[in-house]
């Protein structure tokens with residue numbers, strides 16, 4: 001794949017540094033006024049091509065990944081179940097759980113100890129819901145994605161890279 005064949009959008013904003021986003025599977029360049037798109041493309045060529053081929057592979061793999069029909073109620077019950085389980089294992093306590101459609105992530109946890117789950121997770125396999133919930137709960141102990149964070153995560157999910165990959169596949173599947 002060559003750089004000059006790539007399709008992307010450019011938007012200019014009042015920002016200091018340029019950035020590249022792949023949130024929906026297509027590339028967006030967000031640039032400070034007066035910035036030449038070609039400059040950022042050349043500078044990050046290798047990384048960009050790698051990202052495109054990663055997404056291409058995810059979309060290919062996504063054709064044999066099924067979405068699971070589940071009601072909101074069933075999804076909420078599952079999430080609460082895994083929060084209870086994970087909280088017990090980690091000896092943590094969260095305040096509340098919220099559900100809403102999120103554009104950039106599967107879930108997040110706030111400093112006020114509230115978990116927000118991306119409602120699009122509703123259609124994902126239980127194993128991935130359990131994993132994402134646990135990931136957020138580990139953040140109650142360790143804020144950053146540090147070595148310590150992955151140490152705690154790996155104790156429960158020894159093949160978490162495989163699960164991360166699965167999550168990426170589902171992410172791009174749901175973007176179509």
Ligand SMILES: [Zn+2]
Pocket residue numbers: 135139145
């Ligand atoms: Zn995290």
